[in-house]
Amino acid sequence: MLTNQKYLFNLPENIIYLNGAYMSPQLKSVETAGHNAVTKLNFPHKIGVDDFFNGPKNLKKAFAKLIEAPNYNNIAIIPSASYGIANVANNVALEAGDEIIIVDAQFPSNVYAWQKIAEQKKAKIKIISPPKKYENRGKNWNKNILDAINKKTAVVTLGPTHWADGTLFDLKAIREKSKLYNAALIIDGSQFIGAAPFSVQEIKPEAVITVGYKWLLGAYGLGVAYYSDAFNDGLPIENNWINRYKSEDFAQLVNYNPGYQPKAGRYNMGECSNFILVPMLTESINQILKWQPQYIQEYCDSISKKGINALRNLGCFIEDNAYRSKHLFGVYLPKHIQIQNIKTKLKKHQIYVSYRGDAIRVSPGIYNSEEDFEKFVNCFKN
Incomplete structure (x- = not known):
């Protein structure tokens, strides 16, 4: 305890x-990690090629452990939840008439990208509102979400808990129902992961997006995302040098490579090596792992x-x-x-x-x- x-x-x-x-x-330990990182930048001649890759690798491994993801290569470093969601929306298969299920008053970062892609693909946003009566509100809201999933459903996207009032959504049941119709389950974990147990192996979502500055206790401006193997061949919203195959070889960067880093590596943001925020977020996640x-x-x-x-x-x-x-x-x-x-x-x-x-x-x-x-x-x- x-x-x-x-x-x-x-x-x-x-x-x-x-x-x-x-x-x-x-x-305090995160503040110290930030100060140490800033001090290190006073000596750029001591920052080597490995520094661009070791920090992100350590962060990915820590986050993968936290969410019980089997392979840290399925983790990407992102600047925000909206960025992580945009990568998903850009690669989800949608056809005219398909439905994207969201819950009422969902955080905007997990809404705007879906509105845009729905308009482009002539799909439909289906909003599941909470019951007006307080009695059995959470239970009935979950039932309404499950009842809404049908053969038209292509995507269900929500958080484990509602960001405004903490209502829990039964991700296990939602996953089981969505799988019946081959619908993707996309999770915005920004208000949950770090403060409560979450397991990729248990829920098996297509993607999990989260920011670093809330329950991961990191600094503002950096987040992490899990992308399942379903996204291994997707197109990232950003093309930068570090998400390309063999970018570790600086001498060959002028030989432009059409390939990407393995698995979710293609979805890393530019400058994902962030020499200040990466060690801060890694430190905070490691502390959370100690607490559990x-x-x-x-x-x-x-x-x-x-x-x-x-x-x-x-x-x-x-x-x-x-x-x-x-x-x-x-x-x-x-x-x-x-x-x-x-x-x-x-x-x-x-x-x-x-x-x-x-x-x-x-x-x-x-x-x-x-x-x-x-x-x-x-x-x-x-």
Whole structure:
């Protein structure tokens, strides 16, 4: 069982940060890795050919281990979720009349690329909205997604958990149903991977995209993606020197090579060797591997249980425990509690959360405590 890890972060003692879904606080070790990397760049004569490739390889191996991907060559380094999704949308087989299933109020980075490709291919975006009634909301939302998958479905693309309120989607069941119709399953793991267990071998998706600056605890501007072997012969959205075959041989770079690096190597962004962000993200993922995501979930659950029960007793709706993540959940207010009053109190007590749609989005991490939730709940009383 994990204990509070706040001492490993640089969070001020006078604030309560329940906003990891917005941006992660920085580990001291990640800050050190960044400083060391910047210092190293003062001596460019010491940066050799291997430095362009060893850093990315270490990052890919760490992420592959985290998501239980058998081969690190199926991992690509990307600058953002939208970039990773664009590579997928660019290579998914679509025909006129096909349907792409997304969930309502999905994060824009996993929507715009699909809208564009649907328009080009004359396909259709099918949006699955949550039930209007709170009772069995998560269970029924999942049922609606499963019911929507049929012979017209070409793609199902969503996160393991909804980014705005933490509703969990049953990826196992969705995978089984989508396979019946040979539909691709594309996962945006930005609000899940790192904070909760995720296994490529268990779910077997076609692609998994995630950013580095949220639950992977890395720096802004770098992410990672898993592309299954279904994408081994695809066309990347970017043509750079480093994603080409044998780019390790600098002397031969002028002999332009039509081939690509193995497997997902073709989808690496330009300058994927990023000498500052790569070691920072590698350090943060290695720390997560030491903690283990299942224990991060258990810790977040243990510190929030009493607070969640107290909020429910005040009339707030929070998704059923079986259908919500433990590191991210939405608080929906009853009519007698005014949102502006809550915002004022939270600001006064320096408690940081987000507001997404009708939900107050609460996203604790291993730097939070049960006492943090007590202070949070107090802002809803009286």
